[in-house]
Amino acid sequence: MVASHRSKLLADFAQRGLIQEVSAGLDERLVASPSIAAYIGFDPSADSLHVGHLMGVLALRRLQLHGGRPIALVGGGTGMIGDPSGRSAERNLLDRATLDANRASIGGQLGRLLDFSGASGALLLDNLEWLGDLGMIDFLRDTGKHLTVSYMLAKDSVKSRLEGGLSFTEFSYMLLQSYDFLMLRKLHGVELQMGGSDQWGNITAGSELIRRVDGDGREGAPLAFGLCYPLLLAKSGEKFGKTAEGAVWLTTERTSTFAFRQFFMDQPDEQLEELLHRLTLDSAESISELLADHAKNPGARTGQRRLATAVTTLVHGESEELRARAVAETLFGGPDGRGSDPRALDAAGLATLAAELPTAPLPAGADATLLDLVTAAGFATSKSEARRLVEQGGVSVNGEAAGDPAASATSFARLADGSLLLRKGRRDYRMLRAG
The missing domain is CATH 3.40.50.620 (HUPs)
Incomplete structure (x- = not known):
């Protein structure tokens, strides 16, 4: 009470x-x-x-x-x-x-x-x-x-x-x-x-x-x-704001805006009410309405999205939050569950993306194929393994399915910074960047 x-x-x-x-x-x-x-x-x-x-x-x-x-x-x-x-x-x-x-x-x-x-x-x-x-x-x-x-x-x-x-x-x-x-x-x-x-x-x-x-x-x-x-505690009982890598800092020199935003996206449902009240300036009425919407479909993560957006905007500003959100939705999907088109990311957004993902050199040969891209990304150790992966529909390039093993590497339009974003399965990403 x-x-x-x-x-x-x-x-x-x-x-x-x-x-x-x-x-x-x-x-x-x-x-x-x-x-x-x-x-x-x-x-x-x-x-x-x-x-x-x-x-x-x-x-x-x-x-x-x-x-x-x-x-x-x-x-x-x-x-x-x-x-x-x-x-x-x-x-x-x-x-x-x-x-x-x-x-x-x-x-x-x-x-x-x-x-x-x-x-x-x-x-x-x-x-x-x-x-x-x-x-x-x-x-x-x-x-x-x-x-x-x-x-x-x-x-x-x-x-x-x-x-x-x-x-x-x-x-x-x-x-x-x-x-x-x-x-x-x-x-x-x-x-x-x-x-x-x-x-x-x-x-x-x-x-x-x-x-x-x-x-x-x-x-x-x-x-x-x-x-x-009261001290703000994580579900584990530890002081709030710690991860396996250490504290979540307010400076991008220690914690990237993307990682900062994802920290709040990863908060459990049972802490949403407490965190929204204590770490945002949202009114109590709007928080109640938001939590009611969240309860109808927890899988849509409406509460986490609002928490992440509100806190990241407070700390890093609207433009940085939008960029971090665009990168997150490219990797993990937006409210509708579908991933955003990486071709919509600007150079700064792609730099953020590259900082969060494993990267590898983009094969430079004129005769390089999709199989060379897959092996360069480390998704396969041989071209035969890469072929099986491609033929099974397990690879996408820049957000689009890539099913032709013989496709030339040059047939895939480069992103704004000249790179390619490859995905294996649902969440395994690599960026191939020109040397």
Whole structure:
């Protein structure tokens, strides 16, 4: 049962399953005025965000749609230490130059996902701005004294690591993140911090620090609030956004747009509702209608197609999504189950296709035949085997059946980049490319 909230933002979050923990008083604060500045921290330990970050980025986007101001905080300072929350071991620490490069790359990605224009435009900040020159003596005197060791040890993010070993470096992370919240309130009027459920201890520590510093420790109306959304998990129970090859990244330098889109096409039916609500901006009403249509014919994969299209468009843009979709429909078929004509792909689409398929050199001899193409593709080890395969109707070239073993290789029209696309059976593809 979804909890009742009077504010539009929390009602929307609750309907989408985006509230696991929320501070008392936040609903009343948002009813009084939906204009609130909120932030989420992003760790620059890699040069790209991954799919697991999307729920947080879209939480900021939804907040903005409801009249709030989103702030994305890239932890250039805390990234040098590392957050123990949700980790089983201490990670390697990165040098300043690597963190600077990662921060710049992540900032570019956030710039495409959030609206930075206008009076309520998003802000992109780096906590190195106030942590870089922070002296240890001043920090311990002015901040460390407000949170006791027993208070910090009671947090799950710390307790879960004590037996296995937790360095003082990582133990101090909670204080630094709390200090971030305090500084963002002073500099930008931030009242709300959001994050995954493994961040609740750090978030409430920040709220407590603000109460003690700015409220002199007195009870009363909250000065700062927290909201945690559930961690998004795959069907296997692992954190969402991982494949056998590793994380699914938001940059094409690590994960191609095609592979990114296919990751969402491969999601199981039972997770569609959760993923559509949390990772798209589609309305709850349109999602309900879509799922009803999907249930009538699950084989058409209507839900997966919408999920893949919506998320890929958000991250990579409409033109890149259309290109990745065209390649996917060439290989796997469209909504009607039939494959698209590869001759309709432009050079960029064919480059995407070639990156996803095994390739081989196109036979160059003037007397080359279809049998030479089949053996060059690796579909047969001899011309006699290739002949049997062709005569059995098991080969197509550029989407059309090829049944004449003696057909000249030059009789097949080349694709836009001069290549040929061969298929054996239903799904075994090769690209033959001119040298």
